[in-house]
Amino acid sequence: MGGATFKTELPKYVIDTSLTGYITEIEEVLLQPEEVTAANDALTALVSRTNERVAKRELVAGIERRRSPAV
Secondary structure: OOOOOOOOOOOOOOOOHHHHHHHHHOOOOOOOHHHHHHHHHHHHHHHHOOOHHHHHHHHHHHHHHHHOOOO
8 A cells, every 4th residue: 555656657737746745755544454345345235236227317317406497
């Protein structure tokens, strides 16, 4: 985790270079590996039981509700 590197060079416009030193100095562990695994397992289970067609229909309906003017 702390020794992660990008496979390709990071474009200069992606991050402000003045923050690079600050970001690379952060070593605080926010989640333990087992917490990451548990979260990943929960998300994988959620995805496996989600009906994509229904989920997309509900997403579109929600967007349309927010777009339509309040009556």
